[in-house]
Amino acid sequence: xxxxxxxxxxxxxxxxxxxxxxxxxxxxxxxxxxxxxxxxxxxxxxxxxxxxxxxxxxxxxxxxxxxxxxxxxxxxxxxxxxxxxxxxxxxxxxxxxxxxxxxxxxxxxx
Amino acid sequence: xxxxxxxxxxxxxxxxxxxxxxxxxxxxxxxxxxxxxxxxxxxxxxxxxxxxxxxxxxxxxxxxxxxxxxxxxxxxxxxxxxxxxxxxxxxxxxxxxxxxxxxxxxxxxxxxxxxxxxxxxxxxxxxxxxxxxxxxxxxxxxxxxxxxxxxxxxxxxxxxxxxxxxxxxxxxxxxxxxxxxxxxxxxxxxxxxxxxxxxxxxxxxxxxxxxxxxxxxxxxxxxxxxxxxxxxxxxxxxxxxxxxxxxxxxxxxxxxxxxxxxxxxxxxxxxxxxxxxxxxxxxxxxxxxxxxxxxxxxxxxxxxxxxxxxxxxxxxxxxxxxxxx
Numbered sequence: 001x002x003x004x005x006x007x008x009x010x011x012x013x014x015x016x017x018x019x020x021x022x023x024x025x026x027x028x029x030x031x032x033x034x035x036x037x038x039x040x041x042x043x044x045x046x047x048x049x050x051x052x053x054x055x056x057x058x059x060x061x062x063x064x065x066x067x068x069x070x071x072x073x074x075x076x077x078x079x080x081x082x083x084x085x086x087x088x089x090x091x092x093x094x095x096x097x098x099x100x101x102x103x104x105x106x107x108x109x110x
Numbered sequence: 111x112x113x114x115x116x117x118x119x120x121x122x123x124x125x126x127x128x129x130x131x132x133x134x135x136x137x138x139x140x141x142x143x144x145x146x147x148x149x150x151x152x153x154x155x156x157x158x159x160x161x162x163x164x165x166x167x168x169x170x171x172x173x174x175x176x177x178x179x180x181x182x183x184x185x186x187x188x189x190x191x192x193x194x195x196x197x198x199x200x201x202x203x204x205x206x207x208x209x210x211x212x213x214x215x216x217x218x219x220x221x222x223x224x225x226x227x228x229x230x231x232x233x234x235x236x237x238x239x240x241x242x243x244x245x246x247x248x249x250x251x252x253x254x255x256x257x258x259x260x261x262x263x264x265x266x267x268x269x270x271x272x273x274x275x276x277x278x279x280x281x282x283x284x285x286x287x288x289x290x291x292x293x294x295x296x297x298x299x300x301x302x303x304x305x306x307x308x309x310x311x312x313x314x315x316x317x318x319x320x321x322x323x324x325x326x327x328x329x330x331x332x333x334x335x336x337x338x339x340x341x342x343x344x345x346x347x348x349x350x351x352x353x354x355x356x357x358x359x360x361x362x363x364x365x366x367x368x369x370x371x372x373x374x375x376x377x378x379x380x381x382x383x384x385x386x387x388x389x390x391x392x393x394x395x396x397x398x399x400x401x402x403x404x405x406x407x408x409x410x411x412x413x414x415x416x417x418x419x420x421x422x423x424x425x426x427x428x429x430x431x432x433x434x435x
Binding site: 043067070071072073075076077 | 255257258297299312
C-alpha cells in the first residue's frame, strides 16, 4: 500500500458489499432513500452531504459530491459557502468545548 | 487523426453506433422538421466550450447564393424550422437579407445569438430587427452568475449579456408570446448538465431578482467532447473520465429523439451534415452533394454516428433544443 487514500477506490466502493451483502443492501437502500427529494430537496441534501464530507474529512465523498453538485447546477461559490458552514460548526464546537476547560480551571484555581 | 476517430478508439468506451438502440434508430425520420444552417465561423467571442472553435479570426461565411439554396430546399422539402447558427450569425453581413427573406416567406426562424454582440457597435440594430421579423432567439447564457459566465466566455461577457437581455425584454422578448427568447445553459466544465426544469427555476428566480430579466424557456445542453471543449478535456486529463461519464449515463430512451434524426445541417459552403457536431468534425451526411445541387434528393439517410454522440444521449438527453428524454 503506497497511500492510505487511492482515488480509484471510489469506483470500487461497491466491493464493500462482498463480505456482508445483506447489510450492504440495507445500507444502499437507506442511502438511496435519504438523498431523494423529501421535505428537503435532493440538492439541499447533497449540499449538506458535501459540507459533512468536509467536516468528517472524507476525500472520496468530497470528490463524489463536488461532481454531483456541479451536475445539480451548484457553482463553486455556493459549495464553498457550504464548506464554511461546516467550518463554522467545527470551529464553534471547538470554542464551545473551551467551556469545559474553563470549568476545570475554575474548579482547580485558587 | 480526427476528433471522432480519437474518441472512437478510446478504451472502456463502447462504440456508440453498435448499441442496440443506436442500430434501431440509425436512420433519420422520413420527414425532417429542422434545417439548421451554420452561416459562418466568425465570432466576437472565443468561448472555451465552442465545438466549432469560432472566433474573430475565422473567415468562413455563407454566401447569399448558398443561403438561397437553403431556402429553396427548405420549402421544397417541408421543413418547419430554420435554425440559424454560427459563429455569431450577426457577423455574416448577409444575415439581415436571409432573415427578411425567410420572414417574407412566413418561415419559423430561430437565430442562435451569443447576446454580447448585440451591444457592440455595428450590431446595435439587431434586437429591433429581430423583433420586427418575429425571429425566435436561442441565447447563450451558461449560468446566472458573472464569475461562471466570464470564466467560460471571456471577461465582461456576462455584463454585456445582461444588458442585451434587458434590451430584448424591453422590446417584448421573453414576455410577449410571439417574441420567444430561450436561454441556453451548458456546463462550465467536464460534468453533465443539471435537470433542465430545476435549473430553469433557479435561472428564472436569480435573473429576475438580481437583474429584472425574464425569458421563456431554458435549454440545458451537454458539452460535446470535441472542438475547444475537447482540447480542454485533453489538456486537463479529463477526456477519459468525461467519456466514461457520458457512456455510463447513456439513456436508451434518448436515442429515438436525437436531434440528428429530425434535421439536416448545412455548413457555410453548402456541405450537408446530420448535426452541428458532425459538421465541426467534418463527418458529412451519408447523402450526395451540397445544398446547391440538392435537387429532389431524399432526406432519408443513415446517421453518421460516433462516440461524440454520447453527449446527446446522456441522462435526460441533449439537443439544440435542450433535454430530449
